[in-house]
Amino acid sequence: MAAPTCGSASAADPGTTFKLLLSCPAGLPRSRVSVKFDRSFDRIPHPDAALEESISEIWNQRLRQNPSLFNGTKFRYGGYSLHHKDDPNQEYCVSLHLGLTDYRTFVGTNLNPLWENFLVPSEDDPVCCQHTSSPLGNGAIVETSDEKIIVLQRSYNVGEFPGYYVFPGGHSEPEEVGIMGHKTYEDLAHLCARVSREMFDGIIREVVEETGVPAHSLTDPVFIGVSRREMNVRPTAFFFTKCNIDSNGINELYSRAQDGYESTKLHAVSVEELRGMNQRMPGCHNGGFALYELMKNFAKSL
Template identity: 80%
Template sequence: MATDTPAAVAGPGAAYKLLLSCPAGLPRSRVSVKFDPSFDRIPHPDSSLEESIDQIWNQRLQENPSLYSGTKFRYGGHASHHNDEPNQEYSVSLHLGLTDYRTFVGTNLSPLWENFLVPSEDDSVCCQHMANPLGNGAIVETSDEKIIVLQRSNNVGESPGYYVFPGGHSEPEEVGILAHQNDVEDVGRLIERVSDEMFDGIIREVVEETGVPASSLTAPIFIGVSRRELNVRPAAFFFIRCNVDSSTVTELYSRAQDGYESTKLYAVSAEELREMRQRLPGCHQGGFALYELMRNAAKKL
């Protein structure tokens, strides 16, 4: 069953909350998307706070003129659906709007990020003024039961030097989305493309970041959404099996990696990863928690 499961660990960068947990794991056929402008960010009523978004972005551009404000899917919540069949299968609908990297830098990554939050137990209300682009991450298990972890380089804007799972973002532009559509027929096709991109996007990220070919990866299984408490950054997590062993993965990475986003690949056991997890950003700590919930559920079957 899909659950809204709060969980946290100590430390400002390590703390996380599980927004959605699917311990049984859901295939593509049971994860849909509701893509609608109602899930876009709501501007903050404080005009000076809104103006700070442009100010921070322009400052970042001066420091790094190559920055690009690409379109991103914004996480606006989810809904779980249950049917009446004896096996009680359920499905999940992710609520997505649109945002962009500029607004992400000016809200979630802003020194003023906490000022954008609204006091509320409802996460979608609490974060309604945040960009909240939905990141993604994959717990990739090799044929010898190791988990792939990357060490981020010091060149990246988020969590330099930290350990992360392969991932990034599903990209609206990959499926031809630059803005919301008004035509009802177009909207139906659009939603189908967005749903596919949730699963295609994570495979693409794993291939690009590890060098492992897509043919060596199983279809992704969706296991939930976590967010780090620091700057409320959300990410969807998937479980993927890889049919090659850890030494082969390491060799593939050495030939594929460009040295920008990550500098090293580790293939570790779940026990070793528990020892490393204090060096995972909060949303990825949540990803590991979702993986452990999935493993524990499988043991009970």
């Protein structure tokens, strides 16, 4: 596991800068990633009452502009812990700490024009971001059979980073595992295992819906880390998967993608080409690319 690092794609665009919160260059399979789901990882309200009130004000403002907005529940990122398997290889495992949040609170904290006022001065990321919604997004680095990487160009109609390049992804959904809120669960360990599976199943679902590739064409994803956009401290978990279809075939499938409305074009590019696109990538996705390069460099060193 690599230590947290910061990076920047363009000093002129603060939206492209990132921090790596967790790097797993070996690529961790499902068996080595678990989830600790608990209300202790929920957001802590800010002591400034006026700042807290701005959450509702901004959400109501957004609703007036777009009455179709939906306040969906999301998993909140609250940090991670490491432990080793009790076996001869002593392989390390990651436990992601997740609470609950929702889209309304994300809009009112992370996307608030005063988002920096919600932060606490601390090098400890969960402490620094304890007053923000920080829903954990997900992203996939998908490598085609001809060794290209899939990148989507966002629609100019979306609210965040219109026209920018991103990897396929979105969010793992609490509703997918029957979580509607915090309550006393009879078998919390079983629930956490289901949430962990949803982390891996959810990213495959996002790739299929956004690119049109069939699920059976993708290898089981491996977890490569968590990056955070410096601007409005948005965290994203990244995974790596290979596709047995070449870039030409993927472009044909994209035209029939279920969620193609969020993007306008699919690009299958080389690593060198991708480096040239990073000034038009949100910071969390630039971080995803950095995690991918760390994984490739680690593989070369073996």
